[in-house]
Amino acid sequence: MLTxxxxxxxxxxxxxxxxxxxxxGLLPAAERSAGNQRLYGRDTLNRLRFIRHSRELGFALDxxxxxxxxxxxxxxxxxxADVIARRQLAYVNRRISRLNALREELTRMLDQxxxxxxxxxxxxxxxxNHDLCAHDHDMAGExxxx
Amino acid sequence: MLTxxxxxxxxxxxxxxxxxxxxxGLLPAAERSAGNQRLYGRDTLNRLRFIRHSRELGFALDxxxxxxxxxxxxxxxxxxADVIARRQLAYVNRRISRLNALREELTRMLDQxxxxxxxxxxxxxxxxNHDLCAHDHDMAGExxxx
DNA sequence: CTTGAACCTATAGCCGCTAGAGATCCTATC
DNA sequence: GATAGGATCTCTAGCGGCTATAGGTTCAAG
Numbered sequence: 001m002l003t004x005x006x007x008x009x010x011x012x013x014x015x016x017x018x019x020x021x022x023x024x025g026l027l028p029a030a031e032r033s034a035g036n037q038r039l040y041g042r043d044t045l046n047r048l049r050f051i052r053h054s055r056e057l058g059f060a061l062d063x064x065x066x067x068x069x070x071x072x073x074x075x076x077x078x079x080x081a082d083v084i085a086r087r088q089l090a091y092v093n094r095r096i097s098r099l100n101a102l103r104e105e106l107t108r109m110l111d112q113x114x115x116x117x118x119x120x121x122x123x124x125x126x127x128x129n130h131d132l133c134a135h136d137h138d139m140a141g142e143x144x145x146x
Numbered sequence: 147m148l149t150x151x152x153x154x155x156x157x158x159x160x161x162x163x164x165x166x167x168x169x170x171g172l173l174p175a176a177e178r179s180a181g182n183q184r185l186y187g188r189d190t191l192n193r194l195r196f197i198r199h200s201r202e203l204g205f206a207l208d209x210x211x212x213x214x215x216x217x218x219x220x221x222x223x224x225x226x227a228d229v230i231a232r233r234q235l236a237y238v239n240r241r242i243s244r245l246n247a248l249r250e251e252l253t254r255m256l257d258q259x260x261x262x263x264x265x266x267x268x269x270x271x272x273x274x275n276h277d278l279c280a281h282d283h284d285m286a287g288e289x290x291x292x
Numbered sequence: 293c294t295t296g297a298a299c300c301t302a303t304a305g306c307c308g309c310t311a312g313a314g315a316t317c318c319t320a321t322c
Numbered sequence: 323g324a325t326a327g328g329a330t331c332t333c334t335a336g337c338g339g340c341t342a343t344a345g346g347t348t349c350a351a352g
Contacts, residue, residue: 005298015299020340035348037299050274057273058248058292061339071270078267082259085269089252095292096245099238102204106235113228121224123231124217127203128196144308146204146241149318151329161330166309181317183330207308290339 001031001039011048018048026051026065059088099146105133147177147185157194164194172197172211205234245292251279 008015021027022038027047030038047068054064063084070081105126112122126132154161167173168184173193176184193214200210209230216227251272258268272278 003299014341016341017339019300024339033348035299037348046274049276053276053279054273055339057251058245067270067273070264071274074263074265076264078259078262078264078269081264081267081269082256082261085252085256085259089249089256092245092249092252092292096242096249099204099242099245103235103238103242105203106231106238110228110231110235113224113231115228116224117220118216118222118224118227119220121227123224123227124213127200127213128192128217130195130199133199146238149329160310162310163308165331170308179317181330183317201308 001041002045004030004038004040007040007045007048010045011052013048013052021048021051024061026061026068057088058092059084063088102146147187148191150176150184150186153186153191153194156191157198159194159198167194167197170207172207172214203234204238205230209234248292 002010004015004018007013008018013021018027022029027044030040030044033039050068050071051064054067055061059067067081067084070076070078109123109126114120114122118124148156150161150164153159154164159167164173168175173190176186176190179185196214196217197210200213201207205213213227213230216222216224255269255272260266260268264270
């Protein structure tokens with residue numbers, strides 16, 4: 001049996017995060033020692049590793065919840081997992097293209113900066129006047145801007 | 147003079163967001179009409195457009211605060227603005243390479259999925275076992291995961 | 293037996309908004 | 323002038339995914 005500290009170390013997850021996962025029901029309520037401290041077995045370690053890896057791949061906690069429940073039913077078809085992963089991939093792709101546009105714009109801004117005063121600073125100028133932008137990097141409603 | 151609704155429309159910013167910006171001091175407290183409603187002039191419209199464009203480029207509100215105060219001192223050298231923009235570019239670049247790694251990993255996961263049951267689903271398997279990953283996409287301490 | 297690290301709970305804060313309640317104001321139409 | 327309905331006002335709470343702090347308890351080593 002692992003204490004919460006050992007579990008966190010083994011899974012690469014911070015202790016308060018583990019407690020948070022328990023709180024939101026992503027991890028089951030842990031067994032407790034005589035002194036009321038959480039104790040974990042191998043199963044929870046695996047579950048936590050699964051969560052961590054999924055987070056590293058950018059999945060939202062709600063998606064992870066669903067993936068976890070899928071992984072508990074081994075004889076179901078895996079189409080549902082596929083759908084979630086494809087959605088995530090699409091999301092990552094959208095993010096990448098958005099960020100590429102930002103990179104271009106920032107690069108152009110900086111390239112044209114003559115390192116003079118604010119009055120003729122291209123950086124400040126571009127920020128104040130969207131018309132100076134090559135792209136329409138609006139993408140309103142596409143989720144967080146970065 | 148513009149009402150808050152017209153201002154928001156003209157700048158492409160939602161009304162509650164404008165009030166929020168005022169609350170955190172990014173916009174100055176607005177003039178008020180006889181009936182206590184906010185009224186704005188051209189200067190605030192420009193300021194709000196500056197903010198919006200900066201947000202579209204992913205700058206944090208604190209950076210924008212600084213950029214705004216720089217833009218108010220036209221005869222200062224623009225090196226400070228340059229530093230902020232370069233930092234932002236570096237941040238965007240880090241984000242992009244992280245997302246590219248995620249994309250690769252997600253793509254590989256999906257490519258190898260045989261569309262069978264969960265039990266032999268590569269997606270679920272990879273999520274549970276980090277060793278199956280080609281990359282180390284950890285990047286702990288590099289800010290939010292996505 | 294004492295120290296100090298690790299644990300416990302509970303609460304508040306981070307960012308950048310967004311949503312809701314309930315009240316007030318402004319404008320257009322009858 | 324009345325009335326409807328949109329736009330505005332303030333205030334508070336919530337989102338995601340944690341992180342930090344305070345103040346207390348338990349545990350393991352010396």
